[in-house]
Amino acid sequence: MALNYIFVGFFVIAFVIAFLKFVLTGDVQTFKEITEGMLKMAEVAVMDIALPLTGVMTFFLGILNVGEKAGIINRLARIIGPFFNKLFPEVPKDHPAHGQMIMNFSANFLGLDNAATPFGLRAMQSLQDLNPSKDTASNAQIMFLVLHTSGLQIIPLSIIAQRAILGAESPSDVFIPCVVGTYITTVVAMIITASWQRINLFNRTIMLWLGSITALLALLLWYLSGLPKEQIETISIFVGNSVLLAVIAGFLGIALYKKINVFESFIDGAKAGFTTTVTIIPYLVGLLVAISAFRACGAMDYLIDGLKYLFALTGMNTDFTDALPVALMKPLSGSGARALMIDAMKEFGPDSFVGRLVCIFQGSADTTLYIVALYFGSVGIKNTRYAIVAGLIADFVGVLAGIWLGYLFFH
DSSP: OHHHHHHHHHHHHHHHHHHHHHHHHOOOHHHHHHHHHHHHHHHHIIIIIIHHHHHHHHHHHHHHHHHHHTTHHHHHHHHHHHHHHHHOTTSOTTOHHHHHHHHHHHHHHTTOHHHHHHHHHHHHHHHHHHOSSTTBOOHHHHHHHHHHHTOOOSOOHHHHHHHHHTTOSSGGGGHHHHHHHHHHHHHHHHHHHHHHTTOOTTSHHHHHHHHHHHHHHHHHHHHHHTSOHHHHHHHHHHHHHHHHHHHHHHHHHHHHHTTOOHHHHHHHHHHHHHHHHHHHHHHHHHHHHHHHHHHHTTHHHHHHHHHHHHHHHHTSOOGGGGGHHHHHHTTTOHHHHHHHHHHHHHHHOTTSHHHHHHHHHHHSOOOHHHHHHHHHHHTTOOBOTTHHHHHHHHHHHHHHHHHHHHHHHHO
């Protein structure tokens, strides 16, 4: 229902604002800008997002099917099983969904967005196979989606690269705040969703896994923080791409060793790529066009100005308010948030407080509404239950954490 209200609300808000502008000032350009923006975004959703995704989906779903035939996904499921069995109690032990989810989380963790999406969509389909109510999101699907929207990533390479392009003195100085911010968002997302589903996170198994992951992440951050930017980028490029290539080669090699018809298995899995992409197009078009209308009417600018005014009334330091457009845009549109991040760094300088804070916001979460439309749309989920609310609450906490980290490191 949340997605239903958001979808309708964006169009209603756009019409009301455009109508009020016309009545009060005689401005007719807003209607034109909204309409043109909607038509353009409908084209972008299909031509620039869905169609390019088809090739990636086709290839990686084929590779994933080979891995499943070879038993590799089941082996991953058994390794991660003790932790995931507590976090996803609805999913049977050793179910392939466990392995598919860990493949998705690992790809995100390494910044491999193109690989993460097919793995995630395959995991969502496996969870849908277990879902007794096909048009309503299950607890397991919600937990997976909310954790995915937290956007946990170890090295925000694209942000560091953009800062370097814009002439930042130390482009990687936002590295630690970005990773800490996204980790906080992930943990909060887990806590919120677990509370909704009455999952006991103080279970010994969960605490041991979380503690180990936290310690490993802290150790990795400590090591990388002492390296120059160029070396961090080299490590990121090498690790991310070599792991991906190793996964592909490993899946194919092990399958061949087990005398599986590798190419036939690849083709069987790849066929689902095109079908999945066609399925998600209506969901992407609907949500992205609604977001475009909301932005084009000026609603985002009014919201930012209102928040700045309210914060100023409190007497608190309001230096962070100029970075809020990125924080508010991030759940709606990744490309929109990135454009706002670049604009802010150009206006205030990449080494300014605002220039660094927008980078922390960009790296601390993912595009919640887009991911909801993409993942739930791929399996025909219409009732998202509390998934959007949980994801947006986690995003809000991530924004608060980002502000805190910005003041802690750079103010």
